[in-house]
Amino acid sequence: MAIYITNTETGKKEELKTITPGVVKMYVCGPTVYNYIHIGNARPAVVFDAFRRFLEYRGYKVVMVQNFTDIDDKIINEANEWGVDFKDVADTFIVEYWKDAQSLGIRAANFHPRTTDYVSEIVEAVDKLISKGYAYVADNGDVYFSVRSFEKYGTLSGRKIEDLVAGARVEVNDLKKDPLDFALWKAVKPGEPNWNSPWSIGRPGWHIECSVMSQKLLGDTFDIHAGGEDLIFPHHEDEKAQSEALTGKPFARYWMHNGMIVTRGDKMSKSIGNVFLVREAVKRYGKDAVKLFLLSKHYRTPIEFSDEILMENKKASLRIIKTLNRFEEKHPYPLVPKRDEYMKEVESKFIESLEDDFNTPKAIALIFDLSKELNKAMDDGNDKEALKRYHLITRVFGSVLGLFEGGAKIVDSNEEKVLDEILKVRQEFRKEKNYQAADKIRDALKNAGIKILDTPDGTKWEKFTEVNE
Ligand SMILES: [Zn+2]
Numbered sequence: 001m002a003i004y005i006t007n008t009e010t011g012k013k014e015e016l017k018t019i020t021p022g023v024v025k026m027y028v029c030g031p032t033v034y035n036y037i038h039i040g041n042a043r044p045a046v047v048f049d050a051f052r053r054f055l056e057y058r059g060y061k062v063v064m065v066q067n068f069t070d071i072d073d074k075i076i077n078e079a080n081e082w083g084v085d086f087k088d089v090a091d092t093f094i095v096e097y098w099k100d101a102q103s104l105g106i107r108a109a110n111f112h113p114r115t116t117d118y119v120s121e122i123v124e125a126v127d128k129l130i131s132k133g134y135a136y137v138a139d140n141g142d143v144y145f146s147v148r149s150f151e152k153y154g155t156l157s158g159r160k161i162e163d164l165v166a167g168a169r170v171e172v173n174d175l176k177k178d179p180l181d182f183a184l185w186k187a188v189k190p191g192e193p194n195w196n197s198p199w200s201i202g203r204p205g206w207h208i209e210c211s212v213m214s215q216k217l218l219g220d221t222f223d224i225h226a227g228g229e230d231l232i233f234p235h236h237e238d239e240k241a242q243s244e245a246l247t248g249k250p251f252a253r254y255w256m257h258n259g260m261i262v263t264r265g266d267k268m269s270k271s272i273g274n275v276f277l278v279r280e281a282v283k284r285y286g287k288d289a290v291k292l293f294l295l296s297k298h299y300r301t302p303i304e305f306s307d308e309i310l311m312e313n314k315k316a317s318l319r320i321i322k323t324l325n326r327f328e329e330k331h332p333y334p335l336v337p338k339r340d341e342y343m344k345e346v347e348s349k350f351i352e353s354l355e356d357d358f359n360t361p362k363a364i365a366l367i368f369d370l371s372k373e374l375n376k377a378m379d380d381g382n383d384k385e386a387l388k389r390y391h392l393i394t395r396v397f398g399s400v401l402g403l404f405e406g407g408a409k410i411v412d413s414n415e416e417k418v419l420d421e422i423l424k425v426r427q428e429f430r431k432e433k434n435y436q437a438a439d440k441i442r443d444a445l446k447n448a449g450i451k452i453l454d455t456p457d458g459t460k461w462e463k464f465t466e467v468n469e
Contacts, residue, residue: 003058003355005224006300008232008255009156013357016254018223024055024062027214027252029227029235030112032069033093034078037100038275039290039305040228040261040268046291047258047299047358048226049106050401054354057400064109065217067210068094071115071203076192086193090114100278104287105402111217115209119195122204122212125246126184126197134245138175141187141200147180150241156255157233182238184208207238211251215243225252229259229300230267259302268305276305284462285310288317291403295360316368320394320404323371326378327391337388346370350397360401367403370394419450423459426452 003016018024028048031041045066052062070090079086094114101108115122126143129135134149147153147161154160164180173179184207187200194201214222220243227236236255243251261268268275281290293313297303337343346366353362374390377383398404422441429438442452445461453460 001352001355003055004357005254005256006357008229008257011158014254016223018060019219019221019253022060024052024060024224025218025222026052026062026064026224026226027210027218027222028064028066028109028225029210029231030066030068031093031097032072032074033090033097034072034075035093035270036096036277036279038268038270038277039281039294040275042100042104042278042290043261043294043299043303044226044228044258045101045106046104046294046402048256050295050360051226051256051299051358052107053400053402054358058351058355062110063218065111065113065214066109067213068097068112068114069206069209070094071193072206087116090116100282103282104278104291105405107402113213113217115204115213118209118213118216119204121216122208123185123195123197125208125212125242126204128246129184129242132245134242135184136177137199140175141185141202142175142183143185143199144176144181145184145238145242145245146177147182147241148178150245152244153241154237156240157237159233159237182207182234184242207235208242210235211239211243211246214239214252215247220247220249220251222252224254224256226256227258229257232257256299258299259297261305262302263305281310285314286317288321288404288406289314291401292317292364295401295403296364298361299358317404320367320371320398321406323375323378324391324394324404327374327387331391335388335391337385337392340385340389343389343393346393350400354400363397363401364403367394367397367401370397419445419461423452423461427459 004013005016006012007014016024026048028044030045031037037045048064052064055062068090071086075086075089079089082089126135129145130137130143135143135145137143147164154164161180183205185197185199185202186205187202188194192203194203214225225236225239232255240251263274263276266272266274278290285293289310290313293303293305293310296313350363350366353359353366356362370390371394374387374394377386377390395404422445426438426441429435429441445452451462453462
């Protein structure tokens, strides 16, 4: 059967036909490394890692590239604040990225290029765009891409040049010939990181890096370009325009975009300040709960983030893990079932759902059904073949999506129950206005690393780590 994915450029589900049969070449825009990643950053990483695993499960060889943007205003600002070199900020947060990625079981891509390793290739590309008449040098040594020189501009995001002009917030920038033009190269202020170029001492603009790194590593035209939907315009529109202007060939054949994580209607972003860090989420809810949360809605839809929703995912993930543990503690070595009609049927259902625009909610529902069957078979205990088969397919399907990959261990301590009971006792004291006793409980828990929060919705607790400077 064929794999269908929604191509942002056409807005339609299209059959995936790769340039080289059996090989998928894929580029995913990666993080700007100036801070720890939050759940919103983790979504494309988790979703496209799972999609890659599925492609491999279907027999494709996948060549995947995910970049690190290691030069950017935010990195420079951070470096200035810390009084260090921008490279040290980037290096620090690349290391931190890998810690978080590992804690979520996200596999490394085949290539993780860094912008600053590609500056000479970027200069070459910009030079070529100037000589082809798609870009121009401004008085100060900036180089801009001339949007109107590229006829197909706007086809990815479905925007027309006239509408862009009407909606454009005209920047105070006399250097541009047209407010729509965007920077390929920026002449820099003294003290900023810089590289030599024929036009000025400066640094690359943001969009050009992904064009250059993807085409150097995957070829002029490759199969899938992916990222968050907030990147469609202008980032991906600009990437497409420069790349196609440069080579005269189509850039990516399919564009896949994941929806945003929202909290109370706002996109999760560092600039709004409503972020929840991956490392905090993994600590509080567990790796599988976070991944289940990110994969149990279709990748194109927005997902609402809240403590309640994550807690539900935690409970759900623990149900499966407990079931697997129950089986694996009794059977620590693999048991291979005979492949029967049932297995073939359930496998084709699983594949069908994922072939249909990577419908992970449907595939995950199937894993939950299987886990229920496994529990039933264990209660019953007679049918050894059924036990083996439910166990194996639950595990295999989980691993296709990168879920429940841990070994058998007790993951659900009694901690929550114990804490709830302690808080009930404290509540009693508060009702009796015995605040001294209530505070004693609060302080004792604090010593144990548990913070108590009295909110209008009741008393909550959270674990905290004290950071000593
Ligand atoms: Zn990019």
